[in-house]
Amino acid sequence: MAGFIKKYLVVTGILINISLLWVVFAKPDFYWGLQKSVEKNLRKTAPPVANVIFGEVIRYSLKDDLKQLGFDQWSPKPALPTSSNIIRSDQFKSLQAASNALSSGDTLQISQGTYQQAFIVKANNVTIEGLGHVVLESAIVDGKGAIVSKANNLTIRNIECRNIKAKAQNGACVRFHGKNLSLEHVYFHSGQQGLLTSNKAGKIIIEDSWFINLGKSGRAHGIYVGSDTELYISDSVFLGAKDQGHEIKSRASRTLIQRSIIASLSGFDSRLIDIPNGGELFILESILEQGPRSVNETAIGYGLEGKKYSLNTIKMRDNIIILERDGKNNLLHLKNPDTAVVASSNLVISSQTTNLPGLNFVFDSRAEAKLAPYPHLPPLPKHP
Incomplete structure (x- = not known):
């Protein structure tokens, strides 16, 4: 009898393990969901047991992350020399009155301070620039954003904008309906959206700027750029989108x-x-980090709502990519697997298999790649 029981237990154990392996590989989403459910229940009912099985709970804090990485304090830059006509905000009763005085080619210089004001820009070919530390906060115009413009060739420079909210849940620091916009050394954060453009917006250029802690209900994002437009981003930072928003x-x-x-x-x-x-x-010489609390398992989504353009390519070179979401991680989600993807010299850190083609350097962990633990971000890679 004892022998029969022993054989029964061995066979049962083998079958259970085979079943578990089948679930892990054939139904990974179900497996991760089940594991999360079990962990959640154990955390509530038997924390010591959960700590033994799943490890100690890590207390994540975006505020602490930003402070540790040095992204908790933004500093303005000195005003750039200009030969254009200068309109000074302190000569007017409001920012809107100052903006109304602009003509093509002018620069509006906003004096240092915190403004609970929003304004519309109507003139083409103008620059809005902060003198010293300028903060726009908690005010919108037209139910849209802090700075709203239908004008063409607008440059916004050296301004912090925060806490922008709209009833439509897409309140933006800049709502742009014109053609050709440049954002230079701006800091947009802690609101629903940094930038929202219309379609056919010409060229959108973002340089030396920070977009942090932005998003709302999965419909507002760090930035959201419309179709039939060109977007160029360089030397900028997009961190910690919230409420299921995308960074970009x-x-x-x-x-x-x-x-x-x-x-x-x-x-x-x-x-x-x-x-x-x-x-x-094109993603070049950049750092991509999918964090532990990301709601979506995919770091980059491409063509998921249908392709609109005749030319469809993805090129990734000299990037550092860290996938450390709790659960399943997927670098690229392509609706059409035939999309041309060219990738080279990327350093990828992921405990799971990635679908990145080409000659790249793949590591299972930060430790294996000789990188400091989370939330450290390495220096930007440099292409020779």
Whole structure:
């Protein structure tokens, strides 16, 4: 009898393990969901047991992450020399009155201070510039954003913007309905959306800027650029999108990201980069980090709402990519697997298999790649 019981237990154990392996490989989403459910219940009912099985709970904090990484304090830059006509905000009763005085070619210099004001820009070919530390906060115009413009060739420089909210849940620091916008050394954070553009917005250029802790209900994002537009991002930072927002959402025909950091950290974000209508996507010499609390398993989504353009390619070179979401991680989600993906010299850290083609350097962990533990971000890679 004892022998029979022993054989029964051995066979049963083998069958259970085979079944478990089948679930892990054939139904990974079900497996991860079941594991999360079991862990959640054990955390409530038997914390010591949960700590033994799943490890100690890590207390994530975006605020602490930003402080540790040095992204908790932003500093303005000195005003750039200009030969254009200067309109000074302190000569007017409001920012809107100052903006109304602008003519083509003028520069509006906003004096240092915190403004609970929003304004519309009507003149083409103008620059809005902060003198010293300028903060726009908690005010919108037209139910849209802090700075709203239908004008063409607008430059916004050296301004902090925060806490922008709208009833439509897409309140933006900048709502742009014109053609050709440049954002230079701006800091947009802690609101629903940093930038929202219309379709056919010409060229959108973002340089030396920070977009942090932005998003709302999965419909507002760090930035959201419309279709039939070109988006160029360089030397900028997109961190910790919230409430299932993407750090970058672009329907542009061409999206180029260079020398920039795009990281979830402890944010409840969705994708790092969402390119729903395809087009040309270039990611060069940048850092991508999918954090432990990312809601979406995919770091980059491409063409998931159907391709709009005749030219559809993805090129990734000399990037550092860290996938450390709790659960399943997927670097690229392509609706059409035939999309041309060219990748080379990327350093990828992931405990799971990635679908990145080409000659790249793949490590299972930060330790194996000789990188400091989370939330550390390495220096930006440099292409020789």
